[in-house]
Amino acid sequence: MQIRAFEDEWLVGEDQSEPRASVVLADADPISRRVLGTVLRDAAQLQYICCVDSHRPLEEWPLSQADVVVLSVGPQDDPVPIVRQLASRRIRVLLIGTGWSRYRVDAAFSAGATGCLVKDTEIGRLATATRAVASGHVVMSPQLFGLFTASPRVHGPRAVLAAHRSEARSPERLLRALTEREREVLDLLADGLSTAEVAGALTLSPATVKSHVSHSLSKLGARNRLEAVLMMQQARSMR
Template sequence: MSLERDLFGMDQAAETTARVLVADHDPISRHVLARVLGASAQLVVTGSVNNHQPLRQWPLDRVDVVVLAVAPHEESTGLVRQLELRKVGVLLIGTGWTQRRLDAAFAAGAMGCLVKNIKVAGLAAAIRAVASGHTVLSPELHTLYARRTPAAPSPAPAGTEHLLHTLTSREQEVMRNLAEGMSTAETAVRLRVSPATVKSHVSHVLTKLGARNRLEAVLLFQQCERSAGYAVT
């Protein structure tokens, strides 16, 4: 499995059932989304909600993924952070994506960003991928995001190998698994810990490496290992 496929692909979506909540300010849009997703295999739509309602009014019990529709100029990072703290995966769909919006969304904890005109089959696959711990991005947005995060990292600056020593041995294990293309859930199984523990380790790594999101953390970790003289697969 490749790193790009794990972080940006939809072809490794889990086969397990994912419980989904649709959040959209437009009542027609949210009802249409809820109806078509409810007809998709391996998805259970628990309900739909106006995303402008206070979060305490959202029916989040046992929800795996929130599909959050956002307008081009709508600020959603605070809401994404609150949902991420509740251990709910957030998949943003919208139009008018920019580098700044993508960067802010992933930094806030979003697990995916898609253009709103994505086909239902692709959206369903993205939801299942997010539910299994993958991060997804619409193909149309790859180039836009890559302008800030190159797929092929440049050589690490001299001295970055010291960053490895700021990570615990378990944090390094987690990053190596992610670099192999494993999802959060797969890493948890291999290391015999919970997915929440893996996410906690990744959060600590983000802080220590100064990375904006998991993709940057993995790329920087690989650079650090190269700089330190370790083999990176």
């Protein structure tokens, strides 16, 4: 699977030869189910199975062929039990919701979720994020980067950061490995800017920004842009 940069906030491995991922949408709101279901149904490289009321018992969900469950959550919902059960079945879970907090983001990834999106702003990117999750990537809305913490006690996305620390990749050494321009690019990405916005802020072309990101990934040993951005955020927080 080849990794390439998209104009949005994730690096997504998208190989048209790969089989389509099968997706189930779970949402308690019938209007939201209709809107999100249309996005997933019309998306290329996705096999949309159906939608289900997320308040129904998990035993009633059509999961036998599901690769990914897109689970919509409200501010008062606790998705952890469902995420744990789905993860135990080796089904990837992409959460899309509102009312995110540091605790909720940490709890979601600790339970086994592979993505967290802000529902109000990410509907248009839902299909891209779902394909990314199905391909084994971790996705997160830029607005949530500041809520994401690294802990060696937790498996999953944060284990990447813990591994770099165990290899004596201190924040200071991480920053020294990058050129000044590469640090500027990652700093802006860590602030939530898109590729196009970074290009505008630094008076560069989007292709040049992508080139700087690619070089940074090699130097940091990161698998994708999300990991590099999280590493940069951790380094900044420890200055």
